[in-house]
Amino acid sequence: MHRVNVKNVALLSLLLLLTVITLTVVGCNKQKKVTSPEFVVGINQYVQHPILDSVFVSLKNELAKYPNIKLIEKNAAGNALTCKQINDQFVQQKVNAIVALGTPAAQSAIETTTVIPVVFGAITDPVGSKLADSIELPGGNKTGTTNRWPFEKQVSLIKTMLPNAKNVGILVNPAEANCEAGMKIIRIEAAKYNLKLVEVNISNSSEISSATESLRKRVDVILISPSNVLFSGLDSMFKVASKYNIPVLGGDVSSVDKGSIATYGFNNNDVGKMTAEILMKVLNSKELAGTIPVMGPPPSKLYMNSDMMKKYNLTKPL
Amino acid sequence: MLDALGVLFLSPNILSQGLILSLAVLGFSISLRLLAYADLTLEGSFVLGGVIASMIITKGMSPYIALSLSLVGGMLTGIFTACLHCYAKINKLLSGIITLTILYSVNLRLQNGSNSSFYNLTTAFSDLTDIGILTKVVVFSLLAFSIIATILYTRYGLLLRACGENVKIIQRSGHNKNVLIVSGLAISNALICFSGSLFSQYFGFSDVSLGNGLIISSLTALIIGEIIIRPRTVITFICAVVIGSLVTQFIYSICLYVNLNPSDYKGIVGVVLIVLIIVRRYASKGKDTVTFGSEVF
Numbered sequence: 001m002h003r004v005n006v007k008n009v010a011l012l013s014l015l016l017l018l019t020v021i022t023l024t025v026v027g028c029n030k031q032k033k034v035t036s037p038e039f040v041v042g043i044n045q046y047v048q049h050p051i052l053d054s055v056f057v058s059l060k061n062e063l064a065k066y067p068n069i070k071l072i073e074k075n076a077a078g079n080a081l082t083c084k085q086i087n088d089q090f091v092q093q094k095v096n097a098i099v100a101l102g103t104p105a106a107q108s109a110i111e112t113t114t115v116i117p118v119v120f121g122a123i124t125d126p127v128g129s130k131l132a133d134s135i136e137l138p139g140g141n142k143t144g145t146t147n148r149w150p151f152e153k154q155v156s157l158i159k160t161m162l163p164n165a166k167n168v169g170i171l172v173n174p175a176e177a178n179c180e181a182g183m184k185i186i187r188i189e190a191a192k193y194n195l196k197l198v199e200v201n202i203s204n205s206s207e208i209s210s211a212t213e214s215l216r217k218r219v220d221v222i223l224i225s226p227s228n229v230l231f232s233g234l235d236s237m238f239k240v241a242s243k244y245n246i247p248v249l250g251g252d253v254s255s256v257d258k259g260s261i262a263t264y265g266f267n268n269n270d271v272g273k274m275t276a277e278i279l280m281k282v283l284n285s286k287e288l289a290g291t292i293p294v295m296g297p298p299p300s301k302l303y304m305n306s307d308m309m310k311k312y313n314l315t316k317p318l
Numbered sequence: 319m320l321d322a323l324g325v326l327f328l329s330p331n332i333l334s335q336g337l338i339l340s341l342a343v344l345g346f347s348i349s350l351r352l353l354a355y356a357d358l359t360l361e362g363s364f365v366l367g368g369v370i371a372s373m374i375i376t377k378g379m380s381p382y383i384a385l386s387l388s389l390v391g392g393m394l395t396g397i398f399t400a401c402l403h404c405y406a407k408i409n410k411l412l413s414g415i416i417t418l419t420i421l422y423s424v425n426l427r428l429q430n431g432s433n434s435s436f437y438n439l440t441t442a443f444s445d446l447t448d449i450g451i452l453t454k455v456v457v458f459s460l461l462a463f464s465i466i467a468t469i470l471y472t473r474y475g476l477l478l479r480a481c482g483e484n485v486k487i488i489q490r491s492g493h494n495k496n497v498l499i500v501s502g503l504a505i506s507n508a509l510i511c512f513s514g515s516l517f518s519q520y521f522g523f524s525d526v527s528l529g530n531g532l533i534i535s536s537l538t539a540l541i542i543g544e545i546i547i548r549p550r551t552v553i554t555f556i557c558a559v560v561i562g563s564l565v566t567q568f569i570y571s572i573c574l575y576v577n578l579n580p581s582d583y584k585g586i587v588g589v590v591l592i593v594l595i596i597v598r599r600y601a602s603k604g605k606d607t608v609t610f611g612s613e614v615f
Contacts, residue, residue, distance in 0.1 A: 008601045012545055015593075078530070079583075080527060081339075082572075084331075084521055086574055092329065104525055106431075107521075111436075112523030171599045174426050175432040180432065277371075
């Protein structure tokens with residue numbers, strides 16, 4: 001019959017024990033004790049991403065004003081399993097509320113607990129991803145903020161800035177829920193203005209350059225889609241677009257600095273502030289979180305890149 | 319801190335996750351150790367399980383139909399990969415990578431989007447407490463383990479092992495190695511896909527990124543299990559897989575608890591894997607590093 005190798009078990013358990021001890025020591029040092037906080041809030045961020053990061057930082061700064069709130073910050077590094085484990089730990093630690101940044105983090109939070117309030121932040125389409133029953137009445141233990149871009153205004157910007165444009169190129173990553181959610185609105189809006197959308201699929205940032213190249217001579221203008229993959233490789237798109245003199249419109253506020261002619265957008269810090277505001281409402285309210293309407297997106301403003309405006313001889317829309 | 323760690327270790331959720339994942343690890347180990355086939359299809363077939371669950375569950379059908387269909391879906395992917403290798407003569411690693419790539423598109427088409435939530439829909443784990451979920455997971459996995467053990471104890475199971483250890487013997491004794499590889503991969507991917515379906519139902523949503531990093535974490539789990547229990551029989555082999563998966567989940571969970579920098583995770587996993595492989599070499603004292611099945615990695 002089989003015999004368990006005693007030496008190996010001893011060796012491995014020693015290794016494990018060492019890991020546990022070092023990690024615990026490291027962890028103890030990191031988690032500073034706050035004297036009797038009134039509220040403990042767990043923040044679960046899905047992945048490190050410029051938009052989520054800035055929402056997180058402004059949320060944290062905002063919450064720093066309240067000394068009675070202790071934060072437990074976790075990042076799932078883009079892994080859905082880790083998201084679930086983080087939420088499990090929050091439930092075990094009996095936090096007063098869970099803040100979930102990013103759709104998968106929020107989805108796993110509302111599946112993990114139906115009791116602890118879940119405040120989701122920076123979600124493009126809360127209703128479509130079933131995080132909220134409706135914007136006015138999210139239902140259950142869940143509410144939060146949305147950072148949906150003003151797609152309607154961004155599409156109408158094409159008409160006001162480039163009235164002769166007919167064909168609009170757009171790079172889409174069908175693997176991203178937020179990108180698909182945005183595309184649904186963009187398709188409807190484009191049809192309204194009689195614009196023909198030329199959609200090119202991308203699945204990682206190395207494809208952006210050749211995808212943009214393929215739009216050459218087929219489109220009059222390129223619109224930026226709300227894809228995270230595209231976001232991380234925007235520079236390669238601008239490089240190709242400016243080589244072939246294709247104007248690029250839309251996108252996040254930061255894309256305007258990089259080479260988008262103009263866009264309607266908002267500062268992501270405002271989303272973080274809104275998330276903090278709704279969290280405070282949830283913590284101080286006696287009622288269920290689901291009765292508090294979803295907030296956001298913050299009011300959008302027109303941002304323009306004057307160099308690009310000059311390059312394509314455009315004037316500021318009225 | 320002690321109290322927190324205690325809670326952590328007893329948590330039924332970690333046990334459930336480890337057990338569900340151990341099904342996928344077992345599937346991976348069958349192709350890797352028995353057939354000596356490093357089958358990279360698993361990241362795709364795991365996601366396929368979740369996608370099938372979303373297709374069935376969002377239509378309001380029973381989650382158990384989703385689970386049984388995932389077995390069929392997994393088998394098909396396994397057969398496809400094996401056929402690429404056996405009949406199109408494509409390299410083993412490459413055949414898995416090709417299927418994985420194709421599955422990415424297939425999964426997106428089938429699910430009609432990257433992410434699908436089961437919130438307020440009936441899954442196999444709706445309306446259950448943590449302990450209830452664990453019980454159900456234990457039942458499912460015991461069922462799967464006993465079926466696999468029975469298969470491996472038959473003459474066919476022995477042939478599968480022989481196919482990985484020494485193909486020539488198989489051919490000279492008049493058996494068709496292609497049939498063995500195709501059926502072996504079908505079994506292994508059916509398990510993986512089943513695990514993916516359970517996993518997404520346990521999570522409450524299916525996402526095309528669910529399989530990311532599964533190859534490395536499965537390999538880590540398998541090697542940890544093989545170091546703790548040096549398996550020589552089918553039963554101990556399955557035990558090694560289960561224990562390896564559970565230990566891996568505990569380690570992940572501790573890493574999370576102590577707030578390690580998330581961008582370091584992958585680096586840590588890589589280093590741990592290297593250390594484990596060296597430990598395995600040392601522990602085997604010059605004998606076979608892998609005591610059950612063949613050593614691919």
